[in-house]
Amino acid sequence: MSEERILAGLDEEQREVASNLSGPMCVLAGAGTGKTRAITHRIALGVHSGVYVQQQLLAVTFTARAAGEMRTRLRELGAPLVQARTFHSAALRQLQYFWPQAVGGSIPQLVDHKAPHIAEAVRRLRLSADRALIRDLASEIEWAKVSMLTADSYVKAAEGRARVGDLEPQTVARLFSAYEDVKKDRVLIDFEDVLLLTVAILEEDPRILGEIHRQYRHFTVDEYQDVSPLQERLLKLWVGDRNELCVVGDASQTIYSFTGATPRHLLEFSKTYPDAKVVRLIRDYRSTPQVVQLANKLLESRRIERNMPDADVRWPQPLHLVSQRESGKTVEFKEFPDDEAEASSIAARIKDLVDHGTSARDIAILLRTNGQTEAYERALSAAGLSYQLRGGERFFQRNEIREAMMLLRAAAKTRSGEPASGTVAELLMSIGYSAQAPESGGATRERWESLSALVTLSEELGDATTEGPAASLGQFVAEMEARAATQHAPQVEGVTVASLHSAKGLEWGAVFLAGLSEGLLPISFAKDQAGYDEERRLLYVGITRARDFLHLSWSLARTPGGRAHRTPSRFLDGLRPQKARMRREDDAAGSASLSRSAPRAKARGPVRCRTCGKVLDTPAERKLKRCLDCPASYDEALLDALKAWRLETSRAAEVPAYVVFTDATLMAIAEDSPETMEALSRISGVGESKLERFGEQVLGILKEHVAE
Structure with missing residues (x-):
């Protein structure tokens, strides 16, 4: 394949990427700018010009789907022997090959899921944990391991991190240690161990490291903003003292910080390699100008959250994308009275798109959490639409x-x-x-x-x-x-219902971003500037998944007839039209739900702290009616009694404790000490259904406490 044929069809910046074959290179590539095209053509040109030997180049990315797509493109470009793998896949292959000579015997069995082994660790320590807590423990252990922490070093590193359930960091460290003991007793390793053990072998055995250096001479790393400290350490071992490394990424798409990912390595690449070639890809071929303009505006309108201890956290200058497509449909913003009305209306809108020729597999509903999917499953089924869920088990x-x-x-x-x-x-x-x-x-x-x-x-x-x-x-x-x-899974025919995190790297013709209200996006446990920034980037990723049609919506209440206490996401300020209000749909599905809904509550003024009088900013503060750092006025014994009741109730229902009431709601109840159902209903977080289920029990606890 000739050089001109390989470079044909590339734009000026993509051609610059593909034509520079030697030395370090950093490609800053915005969403939809053709980064995979640029780097695969670079590899193909290097192979056909003799600069690269196919078997001596390793291309690494973060998902099996992306690696499979890269392999397919390289085959089409005449470079079928180039290895395109995920970090874990490449490391596992090396570990399996070198284990007999480095350690001896057979490699331990790789576990698919941590949950059963964490549950065993919980039992060994005679603790209790529901499925949600075990899942959270698995995520925390993964974060600790990719951050190269041990059980001993975890406690100090966990300072300032969100608690795992109600567990103290010392307890999490003990569970971390017990989990490692369970694996050792059963001769097992997990996915993080694959990276840790590969790093250990390469660091401890110069002969094996030399063999890796002879095998691989050139490296390409996609989605470089998502590398963890552990993956970066492994990459440095692979590269050694050479500089044949091409990295590609976009700091504005860093959405996995909770797993240890950091864009620092991408942003500081030019410091690590002062002679690196830096190319910016900003021509967006995916989305219409309307979608691209909204995405740009979202990043450019980033604000400093007040009273945040890390308000000076770094915000890299975002890439300003320029759409290469013709003008398209106006972005839609809609407000609904409740979740059911929102889901029904979106299903009806999708039905209309499908009836007019849009393929169901080219439509997605993206949500902040997996727990929001149920309403959309029901609505799509009622509309006779097939759908698929993403983000679950492989x-x-x-x-x-x-x-x-x-x-x-x-x-x-x-x-x-x-x-x-x-x-x-x-x-x-x-x-x-x-x-x-x-x-x-x-x-x-x-x-x-x-x-x-x-x-x-x-x-x-x-x-x-x-x-x-x-x-x-x-x-x-x-x-x-x-x-x-x-792990190259087949596509499923049907509307995709997915979390925003699992939508990364994908695209659809029509995208519905639903549930965009405070407490959901940004999520309620975003407590600092870094957390709010990550939530903003998550919305940016969602917006840039859309090619032709984009619909953003939120609801004012969770259930039909419930109190309309929700507000649109702060990220929509300045983006949505002033009169983006709920419009009653003509379709039966939408109107049936809307007819049952209560009228929207009147707008109220700012909520002020009951102690110091300052205007409150966060949902948790507004719920408590005081600043988080102002002294609490509740009785600790009363709060303990409420928490004990919540724990017993959640265990009986086999649900996480926060599903009954969040800590902030319990504190608000303890501080207000309502004496009637009506007074209890006025507390934020006590909706109609919870009032009906738990109201009498809560009032009973309050009455008993007063009597004592």
Whole structure:
């Protein structure tokens, strides 16, 4: 393949990236600017010009899907032998290869999930933890390990971090140590251990490190803003004292700080490599000017939050994107009285888009938390729309997929030559697949979506094309085995319902950003400037997922008829039109819910601290009606009694404690000490449903405390 053919179709900046083949390079690439195109063409040009040897170049990215896309593009460009892997995949391959000579024996088994082993650690320490707390402990342990902390060094490093449930840092450290003991006793390693052990082997054995240096001469790292300290340490070992490193990233898309990711390495690359070539990609080929302008404005309107101890936290100058597309549809902003009305209206809007020719798989509803998806599952099902959930368990590790693969492998032994199209659907019917989607949601729906994805792929591969004959069952099974090895999951037909975090790296023609209210975005546990900045970047990522159509919405209450105490996200200030108010939809789904909703509450003035009189800024302060650093007026014994009741109630219902009442709500109840249901209902966080379920019990505790 000639140089001109490889460079053809690249813009000026992309061509500059692709043409500079030697020495360190930093590519600052905004969303939709064609960074993957630029770096894959750079690799291909280096291979075809003889500067790179395919087997001696390692391209690293952060998701298996992105690595699979990169491999596909490199194959098409005539560089099929270049390794494109995730950090963990590359490290695991090296660990498996070098383990016998570095350690001896067989490598320990890699665990898929930490939860059972953390639960065992909890039992060993005679503590108790529900599923939500175990999940949070797993995330905290992952953060600690990628930050290269041990159980001993964790306590000091955890100062200033959000608590894991109600656990003290010392207790988390003990659980961290017990979890490591559980793995040691059972000869197991987790995904963070893969990186830690690879680093240890390379640092301790110069012969093995030399072998790595002889194997790999050139490196490319995508999504460099998301590297953790541990991944950066491994990368430095791979590169050594050489400078053949190309990194690509965008500090404005750093949304995984809670996992240890930091854009510092990207922002300081020119300091580490003073002779590095820096190229900025700002031409956005993905989104319309309306979407791009909104994204730019969001970043440029970043404000310093008042009373934040880290108000001077660094905010890198964002890339100002320039859309290369023709003008498109106006961005929509809508307000709704409650969550149900919002979900019903969005489902009706999506139904209209699908009826007018938009593919369901080209539409997404993006939410801040996975807990918000249920209302949208119900609304989409009621509208007769298929959907898929993203952000859960990895596709090939789902029980139904493992069961399906076992079935298909067995069938392929006797029916290998039969066409994949039709045969796969027939076989999967024996384990629950049907042509029609189930009406129910949750696990039943997820199982059907997984099996449906296999059927859809079998039909796509099973259709004869000009490039070759239709795939047989045997060939389909082989394709699925190859995809499982690289975690390259098939696409599912249907509207995507996903968290903003799991949407990173993806794009859709139409995107609905829902639930954009204070307490959800920014999330309520964002407590400092760094936390608010990360939430702003998360919204930026959501906006830039849209190509043609973007809809932003929020609701004033959680349930129909509930108190309208919510406000639009602060990030929408200056972005939304002044009169972006709820518009009653004509569709039946929307109007049915709206008719049950209470009128919106009248706007109220600023809430002031009951102690010092200062205007309160954060939702937690407004709920307490005082500054967080002003002295509390509640009785500690009363608050303890309320927390004990909440713990008992949450355990009985098998839900996290905060689902009953948050700490801020309990403190507000303790401070106000309401004597009637009406007075209790006026406390922020005590909605109609909670008043009905828990009101009498709470008032009973308050009355008993007063009597004592």
